[in-house]
Amino acid sequence: MASVQQALGPLFLLIVVGALLGWRRFPGEGFWNEMERMIYYILFPAMLVSTLARADMASVPVMSLASVMLGAMLIFSVVLWLCWRHAPNWLNRHLGDAASFTSLFQGSIRFNSYVGVAGAAALHGAAGATVAAVALALMVPAANLLCVMAFIGSGTLGEGGLLRSLKALTRNPLVLACLAGTALNLSGIGLPGWSGDAISLLGRAALPLGLVAVGVALRPRVLITSGSVAWLASLLKLMAMPALVVASCQLVGLTGIARDVAILFAALPTATSAYILARQLGGNAELMAALITAQTLLAMLTLPFWLTL
Numbered sequence: 001m002a003s004v005q006q007a008l009g010p011l012f013l014l015i016v017v018g019a020l021l022g023w024r025r026f027p028g029e030g031f032w033n034e035m036e037r038m039i040y041y042i043l044f045p046a047m048l049v050s051t052l053a054r055a056d057m058a059s060v061p062v063m064s065l066a067s068v069m070l071g072a073m074l075i076f077s078v079v080l081w082l083c084w085r086h087a088p089n090w091l092n093r094h095l096g097d098a099a100s101f102t103s104l105f106q107g108s109i110r111f112n113s114y115v116g117v118a119g120a121a122a123l124h125g126a127a128g129a130t131v132a133a134v135a136l137a138l139m140v141p142a143a144n145l146l147c148v149m150a151f152i153g154s155g156t157l158g159e160g161g162l163l164r165s166l167k168a169l170t171r172n173p174l175v176l177a178c179l180a181g182t183a184l185n186l187s188g189i190g191l192p193g194w195s196g197d198a199i200s201l202l203g204r205a206a207l208p209l210g211l212v213a214v215g216v217a218l219r220p221r222v223l224i225t226s227g228s229v230a231w232l233a234s235l236l237k238l239m240a241m242p243a244l245v246v247a248s249c250q251l252v253g254l255t256g257i258a259r260d261v262a263i264l265f266a267a268l269p270t271a272t273s274a275y276i277l278a279r280q281l282g283g284n285a286e287l288m289a290a291l292i293t294a295q296t297l298l299a300m301l302t303l304p305f306w307l308t309l
Contacts, residue, residue, distance in 0.1 A: 004307045007122035011115060011211055012300045018215020032216045039210050040273065044113065045177035047203025051133040052181025053191045059127070060134045061258050068248040068262050069135060070142055072241060073109050077146050080105055080236075081153065098154040100229055102283040103274075105150040107233035107291035108241070110143050111268040113174065114210030115299075119264050121207070123307070124257045131261045137178035139265065144169055147277065156282030168280075217272045218293045226290030233270075234294050238302040242267040246309065260307065267306040269295035 022032065084101050113136060120132035148169060169175070184190055191199060223230065245266035249259045270292055278288040 004123070004304050008119060008304060008307075011118050011122060014208060014211035015115075015215040015218075015296065015300075018212035019218050020215075021212065022216035022218065032213060035209065036213045036217075036272075039114075039206055039213060041173045043202060043206035044210060045173045046199050047117070047206040048133055048136060048174065048177040049181040049184070050191065050196065050200040050203045051129055052137060052178065053184040053189075054196070055130040055133060055181075055185060057134070057185060060131055061254065062134060062138075064252050064254045065131070065135060065258050065262060066138050067252055068245055068254055069139055069265060072244045072248060072266060073139065073142060073146065075244065076109050076236070076241060077105070077150070080108060081150070084154075097284075098156050099282060099284040100287055102147075102150050102154055102156055102281070103278055103285075103288040103291060104229050104233045106147050106274040106278065106283070106288065107230075107270045107295065108236045109146060110271045110274050111139070111265055112214060112271050112296070113140070114207060114214060116261075116265050116268050118207040118211060119268075119303070120261050123260060123264070127257055128261060131257050132265075133178075133181070135261055135265055136174065137182055140172070140174045140178060141169075144172055144175065147274075148281075151281045151283065214272055214296060217275070218296060219289045220293055220297075222286055222290040223294055226287060226294065229287060230290040230294050233291050234298055237270060237295055238267060238298055242302075242306045246306070263306055263309075264303070267299070267303050269299040 117129060117132045117136070120128035122128075124131075148166065190196070242263055245262055249255075249262060254262060272292055275285060275288045275292060277283065279285040
């Protein structure tokens with residue numbers, strides 16, 4: 001337990017620092033919105049390209065990792081959809097209307113990439129960061145596609161929403177960074193000359209700033225009016241999902257660093273960018289904010305538990 005706590009403690013402390021900065025509104029209105037755009041579009045993609053372009057892909061059990069992580073995500077998506085469409089009335093009251101269901105869906109299958117990569121690196125160094133980058137390359141496109149399909153199926157997109165959301169998916173900076181880094185690796189080009197060190201230096205700023213930005217985005221007040229959907233999504237994401245992945249790892253024989261990263265990503269709180277997607281595609285944005293806040297705070301207790309197991 002001590003090693004896990006020592007690895008994750010500084011990460012959670014940065015989130016707390018961000019929450020204090022957000023509460024004090026320092027350094028000013030609008031600063032963190034622009035900083036988060038910088039992290040999302042420049043710094044984090046640079047970190048992914050740098051890591052994937054130099055990664056030893058042969059050392060990562062990609063097929064086993066994909067079967068565990070994508071399999072769990074797909075199972076959850078199908079079960080959630082079937083429950084919402086065919087569940088008895090008493091359960092549907094907890095799943096919410098169409099807009100609330102899309103927030104529940106995002107809160108159950110999406111994950112906070114900043115915490116995931118930072119946690120993998122803290123636990124296992126460069127090897128952990130490499131496996132985490134490969135995991136992102138597998139999961140980011142799948143998670144975004146499944147969430148867009150949930151918005152389409154629930155009918156919240158409105159006129160022109162399908163085309164707009166699919167275009168946004170093709171321009172997602174994390175998807176593009178994963179594709180670029182993997183292509184540079186497999187082609188043998190890598191990051192020649194000074195470009196490697198320059199992109200690596202740029203990417204190093206992503207994780208500490210990203211964790212602080214996670215804290216800034218927290219909204220504890222919205223938990224008061226969030227209702228049962230927020231707590232149901234938190235239970236599914238922080239307890240049921242990692243339990244499924246632990247069982248899947250044993251079933252397919254996934255061990256070592258790859259197993260740790262798979263469990264880490266399964267137990268992560270949902271992504272802060274889910275709030276933006278909810279607002280743009282007709283979801284329940286206030287509920288999404290409550291989900292992000294509740295899961296991020298609760299993950300400070302549940303993540304060490306799962307990783308210690």
